[in-house]
Amino acid sequence: MNQEAFRQLLKRYLDNSCTDEERQIIDQWYELLGNGNMSLSLSELNEVESRLWNKIKSASAEKITLPIVRTEKRFPWKYAVAASFLGLVLLASIFWMQGTGKVQATDTLIAAKVTEGFLEQSNTSNTPKSLALEDGSTVIMYPGSKLAFPKQFAIGKREVYLEGEAFFSISKNPNRPFFVYKNNIVTQVLGTSFDIRGKNGQVEVAVKTGKVAVYENKEQIKLNDVQKKSNGVIITPNQKVTYYLQERHFVTTIVDQPIPVPDESKNRETHFIYNETPLYKVLSDLEGTYELEIVLENDRIKNCLFTGDLTEQNLFNKLEGICLVFDATYEIKGTKILLKAAKDCLEK
Amino acid sequence: MNYALLADDVLLRLLRISDEFAYKEIYLRHWRKLYCSAVSKINSKEVAEDIVQSVFTDLWDRRERHNIDSIGGYLETAVKYQVINYIKLAISRRAQFAGFNELQKAEENPADLPLLVRELHTAIDKAISQLPTKTQAIFRLSRFEKQSNKDISRTMELSEKAVEYHITQSLKSLRFFLKNFILVALPLLMSYNFHVWSAGTP
Numbered sequence A: 001m002n003q004e005a006f007r008q009l010l011k012r013y014l015d016n017s018c019t020d021e022e023r024q025i026i027d028q029w030y031e032l033l034g035n036g037n038m039s040l041s042l043s044e045l046n047e048v049e050s051r052l053w054n055k056i057k058s059a060s061a062e063k064i065t066l067p068i069v070r071t072e073k074r075f076p077w078k079y080a081v082a083a084s085f086l087g088l089v090l091l092a093s094i095f096w097m098q099g100t101g102k103v104q105a106t107d108t109l110i111a112a113k114v115t116e117g118f119l120e121q122s123n124t125s126n127t128p129k130s131l132a133l134e135d136g137s138t139v140i141m142y143p144g145s146k147l148a149f150p151k152q153f154a155i156g157k158r159e160v161y162l163e164g165e166a167f168f169s170i171s172k173n174p175n176r177p178f179f180v181y182k183n184n185i186v187t188q189v190l191g192t193s194f195d196i197r198g199k200n201g202q203v204e205v206a207v208k209t210g211k212v213a214v215y216e217n218k219e220q221i222k223l224n225d226v227q228k229k230s231n232g233v234i235i236t237p238n239q240k241v242t243y244y245l246q247e248r249h250f251v252t253t254i255v256d257q258p259i260p261v262p263d264e265s266k267n268r269e270t271h272f273i274y275n276e277t278p279l280y281k282v283l284s285d286l287e288g289t290y291e292l293e294i295v296l297e298n299d300r301i302k303n304c305l306f307t308g309d310l311t312e313q314n315l316f317n318k319l320e321g322i323c324l325v326f327d328a329t330y331e332i333k334g335t336k337i338l339l340k341a342a343k344d345c346l347e348k
Numbered sequence B: 001m002n003y004a005l006l007a008d009d010v011l012l013r014l015l016r017i018s019d020e021f022a023y024k025e026i027y028l029r030h031w032r033k034l035y036c037s038a039v040s041k042i043n044s045k046e047v048a049e050d051i052v053q054s055v056f057t058d059l060w061d062r063r064e065r066h067n068i069d070s071i072g073g074y075l076e077t078a079v080k081y082q083v084i085n086y087i088k089l090a091i092s093r094r095a096q097f098a099g100f101n102e103l104q105k106a107e108e109n110p111a112d113l114p115l116l117v118r119e120l121h122t123a124i125d126k127a128i129s130q131l132p133t134k135t136q137a138i139f140r141l142s143r144f145e146k147q148s149n150k151d152i153s154r155t156m157e158l159s160e161k162a163v164e165y166h167i168t169q170s171l172k173s174l175r176f177f178l179k180n181f182i183l184v185a186l187p188l189l190m191s192y193n194f195h196v197w198s199a200g201t202p
Helices: A003-015 A020-032 A042-059 A077-086 A106-115 A225-229 A279-290 A315-326 B008-016 B020-042 B045-061 B071-097 B102-107 B110-129 B133-144 B149-155 B160-177
Strands: A092-094 A119-122 A129-132 A138-141 A146-149 A158-163 A166-169 A178-182 A185-189 A193-199 A202-209 A212-216 A233-235 A239-244 A249-254 A273-278 A293-296 A305-309 A328-333 A336-341
Touching: A003 A020, A003 B071, A003 B110, A020 B071, A020 B110, A020 B133, A020 B160, A042 B020, A042 B045, A106 A119, A106 A146, A106 A158, A138 A146, A202 A212, A202 A233, A233 A239, A233 A249, A273 A279, A273 B149, A279 A293, A279 A305, A279 A315, A305 A315, A315 A328, A315 A336, B008 B020, B008 B071, B020 B045, B020 B071, B045 B071, B110 B133, B110 B160, B133 B149, B133 B160, B149 B160
Parallel strands: A092 A193, A158 A178, A293 A336
Antiparallel strands: A092 A166, A119 A146, A129 A138, A138 A166, A146 A158, A178 A185, A185 A212, A193 A202, A202 A239, A212 A233, A239 A249, A273 A305, A328 A336
């Protein structure tokens, strides 16, 4: 082989000046490259893992301080402090519109808290404004919003009072849960990410990952004993709760557009390509991906075979595809999906 | 908080705000695959280590500006560019070692590039066509279309183990047929002395 020409070809590949055909051939050649048999022992790999990390740390322009510790069973104290400064858990974005009627405005609450020594920040500009809290959390306050927060959060919990709309980036600390008070609703961050929006007289909380608890603020609203016991809901990914301010009523259902819940274990299906696959298996893939429960009204189509590619569709279109094949229908019952089949499997 | 439980895209967002824990988790998740692939391709643990190091250092240096969709794909491509660059350097160095004189260089005319490309193309196609039909199909899906063994096992209605077997076999056989092309780069003569090249965004 002509070595010089080959070198030129590699150079063009790296410069991004090669043709598509040349690129393809180098890609293929690269895939084939290698001797296939590797003699790397596990202990050797472990050694490389920490040595390499140390090298990376010292080579990075800005110092990285973390040592290599594969599992931190107990989060060491100093890391916890570091973590709280780094600011974790994302995307608690909170939008509210003013409720109507007798609902207590947070405004007066904020005023009350300020007399107790809380600090107050308002955003009177017409651009979002970022605010850092003592625990490492940040709040992006949208125009017209107001937030009351303590200079130093209490030991056992972190509480803020919001008027208007804001986006919260909350540093995770299980020992100090984070509460957002707005009107007579409390949103407590139990897990990771969620959205809060509002329409007239309603507050809607939808969860992307983790868990969020939403409940009435008993300091704002008088609860009887029954209400105290069953106040509020906990919602999980792809579920949402709507709270009706006037009726003081929580309704849980499925979000309008369920999205695959980020996979923690990495074992999850990302492709939905089926070839004569029993329906129950298809449904269990969907349940796993969206973390929602799908119930078959009866077992008559459970073992029917499904063939098709549902990868690209969103959850509801996937379900429609399935229904079309089996002459079935689906409906959303609360936070579950109910699949009803009129007939047994169609003869093929 | 256990970072091992976070999805890749969450880690990427945390990386943008300089979260060292997220960075470390990305390293732990990906370094091994990158390192092993580099070692197997260039046959040098030292160089592979340097390549992986520079890819991760570079990731940290550009953390606030990164615009990465898939961290796995990004890192793989970054390593690929470095490996190819290394091989390119190895070729020119080997030419020097071998004492290629100007005359030989002139003989190896870079204008032969289209010829070389055709040559490579033919060699790869020919090598693949030597494989049994099923193995060919599996190999193409795996290596050129980048499908996972799991996906392939489903489309081909085979166990994952069988898919793995087909791929190993085909690599073995292809490497045999393509010896002249894929061994070109083995840095047998190279003393280790190589400047790490920054990958840029592939």
